[in-house]
Amino acid sequence: MSSNKEVSSKDLLFKKLVRYGVLAILTLIILFLIVRTFPNYRQLLSGIFKVSLPFILAIVLTYVLNPIVDKLTCRWIPRWLAILIIYAVFIVGITLLVYISYPTIREQAIHFINQVPNLLETYRDWINRIDEVIHVLPDPIHHEIDELFIVISESSSSWLENKMISMGAISEYFISLAVVPVLLFYFLLDQNKMKMTFLNWIPKRYLKKTKQLIYHLNKDLAHYIRAQLIISFFVGLTTFIVYLILKIEFAFLLAIFMMIMNIIPYFGPFLGAAPAVLIALMQSPQIVLYLVVGIVVVQFIESNLLSPFILGYNLRTHPVLVILVLLIGSELAGIFGMIIAVPVLVVIRSVITFNPFQST
Known part of the structure; x- marks a missing residue:
């Protein structure tokens, strides 16, 4: 009897390993085909992501807020009214949070922008001090370290430039993010209808x-x-x-x-x-x-x-x-x-x- 149980457990383990292995291989094949088929796959994925981002955020918020909506509806409150109550509380909370934290955020952001020249100056001082220390090292080692600093400096500049570009691109998401409250409302209101529509297929x-x-x-x-x-x-x-x-x-x-x-x-x-x-x-x-x-x-x-x-x-x-x-x-x-x-x-x-x- 015990031997049969051992065999069955091994079979289940083997089946799980096969399923995981097949899934991993299929995932890698799909990613490989995407990269090979679409040389500009990043632009393609970026476009898909911009379209799907509001839906992803709305789904996440649905999971967070749905238990609260369910509890309110159990108290004989219509579901649409429960959602509007949550929206009202959320808007009031966000308004208070912005009102309280905005001066601090604004002050710290302005201070940070004003501090950027000082941060860069400190960075240059460090580089000069390090250069003075490594100056006493043999020429081959000194040359290698100099080249390493050049690579790091160029990489940092490139990274900052890319980050500034990406920060500028964030504004492109604002329009799509404005759709999130509308999607969230319908997800919370009609999720059972959506589920039944899916199950009908x-x-x-x-x-x-x-x-x-x-x-x-x-x-x-x-x-x-x-x-x-x-x-x-x-x-x-x-x-x-x-x-x-x-x-x-x-x-x-x-x-x-x-x-x-x-x-x-x-x-x-x-x-x-x-x-x-x-x-x-x-x-x-x-x-x-x-x-x-x-x-x-x-x-x-x-x-x-x-x-x-x-x-x-x-x-x-x-x-x-x-x-x-x-x-x-x-x-x-x-x-x-x-x-x-x-x-x-x-x-x-x-x-x-x-x-x-x-x-x-």
Whole structure:
């Protein structure tokens, strides 16, 4: 009896490995064909992303707000009125937040712009000091280091230029983002109708299993999105407190940046902390040490206490697979691709691991 169970478990494991392997191979083939078929695939993907961005944001917000709408409708409030109440509360909250934080953001942004010449001057002083130190080294080593600095300088200039261009391109998204509230309203209002319309296209023999699959997809994706928002808010708030304690300049802006970047697993904390470390370095090298310790403590609490408690272990995926998906997302759509890469992985994983014989 035990031998039969062992064989069946091995069969299930083998089937899972085959499914994962086939999916990985198909994904790589599709990406290869996209790159080969469309030499300007970045422009194509950029266009697709601009069109799909409002829908992605509306879907994310639907997962966040839908439980609140459901609770309000349970109190004999019409669904459309519940949505309008949430919109009103949201608008009032955003207005208050902007009213309270705008002076700080404006002051820090203006101060940062005025500080740019000083930051560049400090950077040049560092380069000159390093050049004085390496001047005593043998000529071959000195020459190699000089060339390395030239490469770094050119790369930095190119990176800044690209970032300025991309920042200018952000304005192009504003029009599409204006559609999000409209899409969100209809997603919250008519989601059951949309689901029924979709299910009407499914053959009857697959209908029950399709409903189960949709249920599991919704549960996993909703749990992941809500958990990530809570975790990122915690990281942003605690990081802001660390910045205030250490008197880091532009603390509010840097904390918001850290909160957004923390959505990206593994790479996010490094990306989010980099600007703060650079600015702290301009203030005092000693502050950098305290800052790094503070960020490490925040990330330790987030990774070892908060994430396991809020996110749980049911959505955990092997780090190698997550990193691979993040790299693919970065290559296809930059930072935005990295942000949506893991939710896409959650959906794919839910589909692959779905057990049609498991009761909901």
